Amino acid sequence: MFDNVRADYAAHGRDCGAQGFWVMLVYRFGRWRYGIRPALLRKPASLLYKILYKLVQILTGIELPCEAVVGRNFVIDHFGGIIVSGYARFGDNCRIRNGVVVGLRRVDEPCAPEIGDNVDIGAGAKLLGPIKVGDNVVIGANAVVLTDVPANSIAIGVPAIIKPRRVEALKGVAL
Incomplete structure (x- = not known):
């Protein structure tokens, strides 16, 4: 847990006041508490997590339950209006911004997006349903993504149109 917290702190610019860091701190604690044995000791930690x-949800407007799987260096760039389903999965080095929803398409279908490494999700984007987003993808602001997005692509518009990223745009860019 502490290695992830240190990495999250660095990813949020070593700013203790960053609301995204607060969310990640509570998220990492929530994941860590699952490993507490015996269950009698886990109960107080679970209450504290809740x-x-x-x-944090009230103060920041960010909903990131510990049931979601989040990789290293996950950055919440701006706070407010961010909702992530507990079924969602994120790879390493992902970034999301305000107004993003990563969740279910239908309540009776508990499947949320699976997002690869180095994915940048623009403000207001909505990723819904059992979709897969590949590595090195950029999701444009306010895009509504309802289909799979292959690696090294850009998804823009409503509904999202998927285009390959230009190779020269990837050279020298650290994602």
Whole structure:
């Protein structure tokens, strides 16, 4: 847990006041508490997690349950209006911004997006349903993504149109 917290701190610009870092701190604690044995000791940690989760949700407007799987260096760039389903999966080095929803398309279909490494999700984007987003993908602001996005692509528009990224745009860019 502490290695992930240090990495999250660095990814958020070593700013303790960054609301995204607060969310990640509570998220990492929530994941860590699952490993506490025996269950009697885990109960108080679970209660503390639920209180912290709700407090951070109220203060930041970000909903990131510990059931979601999030990789290293996950950055929440701007706070407010971010909702991530507990079924979602994120790879390493992903970035999301305000107004993003990563969730279910239908309530009776509990499948959320699976997002690869080095994915940048623009403000207001919506990724819904059992879709897969490949590595090195950029999701444009306000895009509505309802289909799979292959690696090294860009998804823009409503509904999202998927285009390959230009090779020269990838040279020298650290994602």
